[in-house]
Amino acid sequence: MTAGKRSRGAALGALAAAQFTVMLATSIVNVALPQIRDGVGLSDGGTTWVVNAYGLAFGALLLAGGRAADLLGRRRVLLAGLALFGASSAAAGLAMTPAVLVGARAVQGVGAAIIAPAALALVMDLFPPGPERGRALGIWGAVSGAGGAAGVVLGGVLNQAWGWPSIFYGVALGTFLVLGASVVFVPRVTAGEPAPFDLPGTVTVGLSLTGLVYGVTTARTVGWTNGRVLLGFLIAAVLGAAFVLIERRSRHPLVPPRLFASGRVTSGNLLMALFGSVWIALFFFLPLYQQQVLGAGPLVTGLGQLPLAAANMLGATLAPRIARRIGATATVIAALLTEAAGMLWLSGIRTDGSFLTDVLGPSILVGLGLSITFVQLTGLSIEGVAKADSGLAGGLVNTTRQVGGAIGLAVLATVAGSVTSASHGSHLEALTAGYRTAFAISAAVLAATALLASVLIRPSTKAKKTRKKACTPSTNPHPSSSDSRP
CATH class of the missing domain: 4.10.860 (DNA Excision Repair, Uvrb; Chain A)
Structure with missing residues (x-):
């Protein structure tokens, strides 16, 4: 491996770790909410804001974070976001009152909104379009999806061993380590052309x-x-x-029309919003089923996410290879249907079930489909975007996933709650019926998204010509100018 490749690999590792930290903070509190509620004196309604404050700030400020990265310098903005994220994580661990805790979580969300688009834009800068970028996005997708599952695992382990504040201290420590790695390994990238901030x-x-x-x-x-x-x-x-x-x-x-010139950015973001509506809900309902119905503790629930995380990392690693073999459209459709099959399997969970019979198999299918879909839709959503707008494009695709996830979780939680309330069985049977409904609807949404993808995603002109050249020997050693257009 050449020195240049090693340095880019180290930079990718630091950037992927930054994205992992952002995704980790999204789910790490889920299994510790009862302990957090008792620790700082939150009401039942106030407990939801430990989750909502982070998601609210994250989703609302991603576009601004992406544009700031384009105009002010991506590395500079990334480092500032990591510093803010780490400091607010430590503040959350030290919180003694509900207001301080919720406020710290909101500031965490601001930091995340700065980190995510800047880091993705830097990955695009370091790896040009082609196989190298595909592999880089595969790694990016692996850590993004694994971050959600790892959050449940680490949340359970830390909460059971040292109490809920250790969750936030762990995130803070990890963030400052990532900050140090980013200072050392992530190179400076020229900012976009100076322009007034909108x-x-x-x-x-x-x-x-x-x-x-x-x-x-x-x-x-x-x-x-x-x-x-x-x-x-x-x-x-x-x-x-x-x-x-x-x-x-x-x-x-803030969002220039040129960003949507290729049409693929629009398609990618629409599909990402639908896909995101199921993603966040998965990591909400699955731990609840394991704890409230199967009776697992926080640690066992967290460890139960490991197969999903492993499948997620495997799928993200394989995604670029699969896409090169069968094409991006077929890859997205197959991955969405794989995840839909896993969700449909989960819709058969039982009150007297177990992890091995009701959770393990579908978790592997869901993890594979989730990661491959995420990698492909992220690549689609930033394809053909000018370098000066790459931070904004990263902010946009993260916004659609985050907002889509918030809407999807709210709708699914409402429907599941209605089914539970209307059930005439025991408490556990009522809860299970609600969770089954949420998983069944998720499967239907994913299947519909696969159908929509078959209509919206079309190979770009460049991709068509590349595949044609790969299959047909060229008789002209001098390609025409049209062959070199993006």
């Missing part, structure tokens, strides 16, 4: 997304017709319309 657009879209995510997350506990929920949706709609008007008139818009 402050009106940033504020309106941020508040619009905040209203939307607040509405759907609050609806999980108070219902969809509650005044606070409706107010959140109204704010989202009004400010969303204002954002569109501002962007049309701005000379330097």
Whole structure:
């Protein structure tokens, strides 16, 4: 391996670790929520904001974080995000009151919104389009998907061994280690052309997304017709319309129209939103089934995520090879259907089930499908984007996944809760019926997304010509100019 490849490999390792940390913080608190509630005196309703505060800030500020990375320098913005993320994680562990804890989680979300798009843009800068970028995105996908599963594992281990504050101290320690590695290994990349930051657009879209995510997350506990929920949706709609008007008139818009010139960015983000609606819900319902129905403790529940995490890493590693063999469209469809099959299998969980009979097999299928889909849709969503907009493209695809996940989880939690309430069986039977319904709907959403992918994803002109050249010997040693166009 040449020195250049080694240095890029070390940089990729640091960037992937940064993404892993962001995904880890999304799920690491899930198995410790009862202990966190008792530790700082949260109410049942307030406990949900330990999760929601992070997701709200993360989803609302991703576009701003991506654009800041493009304009101010990706490495500089990444390091600032990691420092903020680590400091807020430590503050969460030290929290003694609900307000401090929820506030620290919100600041964590701000840090995550800075880290994720900057790190993805740096990966795109370091690895040009082609097999190298495919392999890099495979590694990226492996750690992204594994981060969600690893969060449940580490959350269970740390919570049982040293109590809930150790969860946040562990995240803080890991973040500062990643910060040090990034300082050493991640190279400086030239920032985009100097341009005014679109402050009106940033504020309106941020508040619009905040209203939307607040509405759907609050609806999980108070219902969809509650005044606070409706107010959140109204704010989202009004400010969303204002954002569109501002962007049309701005000379330097936050989301320039050129970003969607290829059409594949739009398709990739739409599919990512649908896919994300199931992703986050999986790591919500599966641990609940293991703990509330099967009676597993936090540690056993966490360890039960290891097969899913292993399958996730394997799938992400294989994704580029599969895509080169059968094509991106077929790979996405096959992966979505594989994950749908796993969800359908989970929809048969039983009250008297076990990990081996009800969880292990479908977890492996879900992990394989999830990781391959994520890698392919991420690549699709940034394909053909100009280097100056790569941070924004990374912020956009993360936004669609995060917001789609918030909406999907709110809808599925509401439906599952309604089924549980309407059940006439025992408490465990009622809970299981609700979880089965959530998994069945998830399977249907994934199958519908696979069908939509077959319509939306078409091979690019360059991809078609590349495959044609690979299959047909060339008779012209001088390719035409049209062959070299992106």
